[in-house]
Amino acid sequence: MVTGAPPIPRVELAHAPTPLLQLERLSEELGVEVWVKRDDLTGLVETGNKIRKLEFLVGEALAERADTLITCGTLQSNCCRTVAAVAARLGLRAILALKGAPPAELDGNLLLARLLGAELRSCTDAEWARIDEVLEELAAGVRRRGGTPYVIPESGATVTGALGYVACGEELAQQIRHGAPDFDTIVITAFSGGSQAGLLMAKQLYGLRGDVVGVPIAWEAARVRDYVTRIIGEARRRYALPVEAPAEIRLLDGYQGAGRGEVRTEELDTVVRLARTEGIVLDPVYTAKAFAGLLDRLHREPQALGPRVCFVHTGGVFSLFPFRRLLGRRLGGGLVES
Numbered sequence: 001m002v003t004g005a006p007p008i009p010r011v012e013l014a015h016a017p018t019p020l021l022q023l024e025r026l027s028e029e030l031g032v033e034v035w036v037k038r039d040d041l042t043g044l045v046e047t048g049n050k051i052r053k054l055e056f057l058v059g060e061a062l063a064e065r066a067d068t069l070i071t072c073g074t075l076q077s078n079c080c081r082t083v084a085a086v087a088a089r090l091g092l093r094a095i096l097a098l099k100g101a102p103p104a105e106l107d108g109n110l111l112l113a114r115l116l117g118a119e120l121r122s123c124t125d126a127e128w129a130r131i132d133e134v135l136e137e138l139a140a141g142v143r144r145r146g147g148t149p150y151v152i153p154e155s156g157a158t159v160t161g162a163l164g165y166v167a168c169g170e171e172l173a174q175q176i177r178h179g180a181p182d183f184d185t186i187v188i189t190a191f192s193g194g195s196q197a198g199l200l201m202a203k204q205l206y207g208l209r210g211d212v213v214g215v216p217i218a219w220e221a222a223r224v225r226d227y228v229t230r231i232i233g234e235a236r237r238r239y240a241l242p243v244e245a246p247a248e249i250r251l252l253d254g255y256q257g258a259g260r261g262e263v264r265t266e267e268l269d270t271v272v273r274l275a276r277t278e279g280i281v282l283d284p285v286y287t288a289k290a291f292a293g294l295l296d297r298l299h300r301e302p303q304a305l306g307p308r309v310c311f312v313h314t315g316g317v318f319s320l321f322p323f324r325r326l327l328g329r330r331l332g333g334g335l336v337e338s
């Protein structure tokens with residue numbers, strides 16, 4: 001249990017503990033044990049890492065008696081979809097500020113967010129460049145109508161959100177104590193690096209032995225490292241957690257591809273490969289890039305991350321569907337020849 005002084009508000013939302021699963025065929029091929037922590041199973045519409053962050057963010061929102069959650073993201077934002085799901089589950093209002101105008105035909109995460117009743121505000125590029133102000137304007141509008149807003153920045157990227165991955169790391173440490181492999185390395189996708197920061201704190205708090213390695217999928221390495229360092233410092237100050245930013249924040253760098261703007265065929269190939277060899281579906285924007293980075297590292301130097309590696313699957317499957325055409329072309333018809 002993540003504790004601090006004063007006590008940290010939390011609502012239980014994630015289906016946890018999430019399972020650990022060895023990738024049998026891939027491990028044999030690489031000569032290294034590769035495992036997955038299935039944080040894509042933290043829920044159905046709540047799949048992924050955001051629901052863990054929201055346990056603490058929404059805990060704080062409820063402690064402040066908020067009735068409206070406001071957040072922002074890309075049109076296929078996993079965070080926006082998860083906020084919409086949590087709001088519907090708890091009887092709150094959700095307002096999502098989106099980068100761009102929603103397409104005529106809703107799909108993937110955005111379709112679910114609307115299904116779950118979230119209200120949308122589309123932002124031009126100029127508005128997106130000052131998104132914090134836009135979120136504040138939306139919050140002011142809610143207040144004017146007598147509501148109480150709680151603003152969640154993109155990706156739940158705050159120190160409070162990162163506590164979700166302190167809890168995930170605590171859970172992993174418990175699984176290891178109960179017989180799961182004592183992983184040498186724990187690899188996680190990094191957009192902001194908040195989830196990685198959480199695991200790094202858990203390493204110090206709960207005695208995880210393994211190195212925690214992030215794979216940046218959009219930001220450059222220096223920006224991720226700065227963010228991780230800042231968040232750990234804030235956790236120490238705000239929540240009195242006895243943690244310190246490590247001198248070295250390990251990243252597998254160079255796998256950002258086209259960032260979050262575009263999905264390349266390499267990413268889709270990774271999605272297809274893992275689906276067909278192990279029955280696990282990655283998302284094309286975040287986890288496929290990170291997993292491709294992990295595979296590349298292990299192909300070039302199989303023992304680089306030690307004999308037992310755990311990849312934290314942070315979810316995001318719904319953003320696969322808007323790529324149905326591109327993906328469909330790679331899959332072919334699949335008809336059996338008789």
Ligand SMILES: Cc1ncc(COP(=O)(O)O)c(C=O)c1O
Nearest residue numbers: 078190191192193194195314316
């Ligand atoms: C599926 C998925 N994985 C990983 C991340 C990265 O999370 P973080 O911002 O904590 O690095 C995100 C969020 O942006 C995500 O949607």
